[in-house]
Amino acid sequence: MPARLQDKVIIVVGAGQSGSGGIIGNGRAAALLFAREGARCFLIDKEADSLEATADLIRDEGGEATTYVADSSDIDQAAGAVAACTACFGAVNALHNNVGIGWGDGNAEDVDPGAWDQFFRVNVNGALWMSRACIPELRKAGGGAITFVSSIAGIRYAGDRMPRLGYATTKAALHGMVHHLAGQYGPDRIRTNAILPGYIDTPMTQQDDVARREREALIPLRRQGTGWDVGWAGVFLASDEASFVNGHLLVVDGGMTIQFRPD
Secondary structure, eight states: OOOTTTTOEEEEETOSOSOOTTOOOHHHHHHHHHHHTTOEEEEEESOHHHHHHHHHHHHHTTOEEEEEEOOTTSHHHHHHHHHHHHHHHSOOOEEEEOOOOOTTOOOTTTOOHHHHHHHIIIIIIHHHHHHHHHHHHHHHTTOEEEEEEOOGGGTSOOOTTSOOHHHHHHHHHHHHHHHHHHHHHGGGTEEEEEEEEOSEEOGGGOOOHHHHHHHHHTSTTSSOEEHHHHHHHHHHHHSGGGTTOOSOEEEESTTGGGOOOOO
């Protein structure tokens, strides 16, 4: 039985990760799973060492991975990365965009204007520039998949304990981009979707035991998700199994957003 992504060329943006502690992040997990399912992976990140570490993990398992250091929020670097991918592999079959920041966020009365602009530059502009560069290549390939890793913060208020206006607003903007791209490029057989993780245990969200228990108590499954949970959703959306899935916001949150919690 062939692998689910056999010989597909997949660009993974944000394939490295910050921190470790034995925990794997969303981008690295997705890249590993894509490779295990037969994809030829073109990995992009700003951090060269972390990026190469992901590639080494793939190669150690017998997979195929090429790395490219770039800042996807820069339109020229994004275009250069896609050009390098096509020069290396001859095509692009899917884009998995896993870039996002939330540091220095606040609420409407205190969010720093510079931080606000940076949220949009990284979280929204980067997704657009990568998509813009990939769409012609996906069209040449007869179609393909664009997947953004978003967040449930884009569809739910996170509460006063966590003022994240900039992060939430930019994630909601991604959802608008998903719907627009899905409608405009669907006739080219280019599917655009987003994954909306809830509380995920990654190197970026390290917690002490008390915070971990508090987060787990908010989730019906009574556990946080992992990078693997998000990665498997990415495998599905990039695969032919999702050939009729377009313009969808796939929530991966253990049931967190189905609850009514007036407290």
